[in-house]
Amino acid sequence: MKSITYVKSAFYSLTLIALGGCAPSDPQSETKLINGTVATKTQFPSALVYLLPGGGQCTGTKVSDRHILTAAHCLADSLGTLRPGLVRGSRIHASNFPERTTTDTSQWYVGRVKSYWVFDQFTRDCASSGGLCGRGTQLAFLPPPDLALIEVEGTLPSQWPSAKIDKTYVWNGDPVVIAGYGCESGTSSSGASSTVRKKFGRTSVLAGSVINDLEPRVSEANMNNFESYYFMTPGAHYNYESSANNVSLCPGDSGGPVYRDSAEEVVVGIHSSYIFYSADDYSWANRHTRLVDPWQGTDVLPWLESFLPDSSFTTTPL
DSSP, X not given: OOOOOOOOOEEEEOOBSBOSSOXXXXXXXXXXXXXXXXXXXXXXXXXXXXXXXXXXXXXXXXXXXXXXXXXXXXXXXXXXXXXXXXXXXXXXXXXXXXXXXXXXXXXXXXXXXXXXXXXXXXXXXXHTTTSOTTOSSSOSSOOXXXXXXXXXXXXOOTTSOOOEEESSOOOTTOEEEEEEEOOXXXXXXXXXXSEEEEEEEEEEOBOGGGGGSSSOOSOHHHHHHHHHHEEEEEOTTGGGSOOTTOOOOOTXXXXXXXXXXXXXXXXXXXXXXXXXSSSSSSOSEEEEEESSOTXXXXXXXXXXXXXXXXXXXXXXXX
């Protein structure tokens, strides 16, 4: 157990690099992947990395032959407005291969975007927030469900399997797998590597209320809504301990899938952000957007159903 000399909490969205248990166990002496496993070509093939027009990258999931499920804050700013360059016909580069170089996109899928769809509540709430979406270490502003869809012209590569969205919610303690691409140095790294690798880690669902375990972030009045919108998973230093069983997310992991561990390629959530408890480079806990609200307090599932074909969904028995 690492000695903790002070607590300095932070809350971040994850746009820029990509997934993973990616911080060094000793940031001063190591740069190796922490608490994540590099995927083979056949593991979690629906998870992909995509490059944004104008720079930057996020993780996403193929959920139909034309749609990528991802995080809203990858596409929209803190006021809920689409980022510059994200217009109909803009070019998208994507890959589901276990390892790719961002400086050479000759082996990437290259297509054109038909539409960017940001969840309605995210757009509405962020527009009225005064620019608080995804900012600050305190959640005085309740972050709306953080999800979006990218629809391409034509189709995505047919050899990439599509994941199915589970119409059954996940509950505290359920085993899940988090997957995505990304950093192999800490969150304070001076720059992103040009090589991205798909990684995954097995973990379990935590209640949304753990967001307040370090210090108050979500008000009591907002907690029910927060738990409707999000669930948490333990980071590499959850409960103040360094654990090889937990995976920390890194900047740029946004939009990556949370799979149900008991069912292959069945998605139950997407990566949104994380929190720290100290100056370390890896998270105390990770935050994920729910795709199904157990208390039916959000319109996330109906919103997804309005865009996606029936074949994009499945129902896991409780």
